[in-house]
Amino acid sequence: MNKPQVPDFLKNIRVVLARPSHPGNIGSAARAMKTMGLTRLYLVEPKTFPSDEANTLASGAVDVLEQAVVVPTLAEALTDVTVACALTSRRRELTTPLSTPRETTPELIARAQDGEQVAMVFGNETFGLSIDEVEQCNRLVTIPGNPDYFSLNLAMAVQVMTYELFSHSGVTVDYLRAEGETATRGEVEGFCGHLDQTLEHIGYYRRRNGERLMRRMRTLFNRAGMLREEVDILRGFLKQVQRVADGHVQHDDD
Amino acid sequence: MNKPQVPDFLKNIRVVLARPSHPGNIGSAARAMKTMGLTRLYLVEPKTFPSDEANTLASGAVDVLEQAVVVPTLAEALTDVTVACALTSRRRELTTPLSTPRETTPELIARAQDGEQVAMVFGNETFGLSIDEVEQCNRLVTIPGNPDYFSLNLAMAVQVMTYELFSHSGVTVDYLRAEGETATRGEVEGFCGHLDQTLEHIGYYRRRNGERLMRRMRTLFNRAGMLREEVDILRGFLKQVQRVADGHVQHDDD
Incomplete structure (x- = not known):
């Protein structure tokens, strides 16, 4: 089976990091995005960018950093966007409905497939998104997790959200599956009959x-x-057992 | 709504890192686990452990590192385990069926709930799991991702897999939802009637x-x-529009 292509509509989904403090997180986020087929990164007022540290942590995803768009305000990162999801882990006194990545993703995928631009917006490592930033988004998304330790690193949050998107993108892991023909019901039954006969033959049923x-x-x-091959191996074994039982073969330890 | 508890059966799910090279990854993996309610970490032949670097990256999850079990062989990490999942991103010439975290998780959760011990086994950062290590597992799990750039960092893979487990654990994000009463059909219809009447009244329909x-x-x-509150605000606005139209109120800019 051939390696599948990353679907083109993923280009319509962008990751926006608002005021990131640590260059390393920018690099790790770029790497996380690329592992899940995303390439469009927007940076709102990054403390340090570009940087060697970001490039190092991006590993093979430096191209995502090179194409990153740096803007001074969140509004500029969202101008052409129809649905912007604010990632938040806090309880917000906002009436925007809160949903999980899994609940939100089908809509995001459908819109991206229709050619709309959608955004996932992540806040600063320490302060998260400000009220003002959240109000510029029209969805509120929370990654479910341990209620007593909700300390998901920024790049980890990007990884989880982009994983969720990719897992709805229609690209399967079928091309990684080993090939092997599953035995038919008849073949399995044929083997079971052979086993029954062998057990009888060697006196196991006594x-x-x-x-x-x-x-x-x-x-x-x-x-x-x-699998068919496994049935063949086991039937070969049974044949040998019968030959040994009939005295046609010398035991190895004779 | 009260903050939910992490379900107790998550204690029956362990993360096993086989021959990890980078102490930082051990710390980040511990943090990733704890964000998703897992605490049992096994380290098979770690290059460096314990270490300051791991402690730093574990952030608030140093307790997971302190309780970590260090063993010399993978077999010892799996002795009491019924289902062990080998995380792999390569095509393997093995007939163990390959599945995604999402496909595998319901079975893992069900077994953990029944008191069985289950394990997720992650290989070395550079070499992954050896054939011998994979053969000690009875499930093969691949995280779906970009077929052209499958460079998921070790701790990121732990984060995705543990996120998937947690998302099936039955703990919802409901406690984070802002409270607000949804308006009934009658209330929305009442507002629409009021709007209709106002638009008529001010001559908008001409x-x-x-x-x-x-x-x-x-x-x-x-x-x-x-929400009910939003209906109230808008009906207040319509009342004011009618008062202004009837000449009962001075315009602010008069």
Whole structure:
């Protein structure tokens, strides 16, 4: 299976960092974005930018930093945006409905697919978003977490939110799955019959309830999701057991 | 609404870092875990531990580091575990089925609730998990991401996986929602009638299709999810408009 493409509409989703203090977080956020297929980073009044520290932490995502748009106010980062999500972990006395990344993402994806520009807005590391900044957004998003220790690092929050977006983008991990043909019901049943016959043949059923034993074995092998190759290996083993039992083969330890 | 408790069964879910090289990642992973209510960290053959760097990056999660269990082999970290998930981003020639964190999590939560011990196993920053390590796990988990840049940092991967677990833990963000009573259908309709009457009264409908205009307004205010308080503010405004129109009030700019 071929490696899938990052869908084009992700270009319509931007990450906005409002007044970030630590250059390292800008770099880590860029890396987090790129791992999830996002490239458009806006920086509102960053304390330090560009910087070597940001470049180092961005690792292979320096291109995201190079294309970053630096603006003096949040309003300028949102001019052409229809839906802006304020990421917040505090209780806000605002009537904007609060939702989780998972609840919000389908709408964001749908709008981005329609060509609208959407934004995820993250506040300063220490102070978060100001009331004024939150009021410029039309969605309030909170990442669920430990109510007693809500200390999600800025870049970690970007990672979680962009992961959530990517996981709704329609790109699956199927291309990473190993290929292997699942055995059919007939093949599994053929193996179970062979096992039954072998257990009988070597006298394993003596003084045991063979029917009950085979029912357990059948349940196990049906549950295991056997591949054709595994069935072949096990049937080869059973054949060898029968040959040994019939005296056609020398035991290795003879 | 009261702050919810972290559910007790999360204690049955452990994070295992196999051969981590960078002390900073151990600290960031501990912080990531604690933000998502997890506390049990196992370190297999860490290059450096304990360390000041890990403590610094753990921030308020130093307790997780202090309780961390250091073991010489992965097998020892998994002895009492029933389900161990190997986190991997590479295509593996293994027939263990590959799934995403979202697909895997319900099973992990159910087992932890039943008292089973489950583990999420993360490999070395540079080399990932060895074949031998992966074979000691019975699930293969891949975080979906940009197929062209899969460079998720170790602690970021821990954050995403633990976020996914927490988001299935049943703890909601309801306690963070601002309280505000949603207006009933009758209240919204009462407001719309009042608006209609006001627009008529001030002559806004002259040469306009009033019925069509009100239909648009009704759609808008029904969609907006109005709160009772907002209805009250707007009806107060309409009353004032009518008083002004009737000449009962002086305009501010007179």
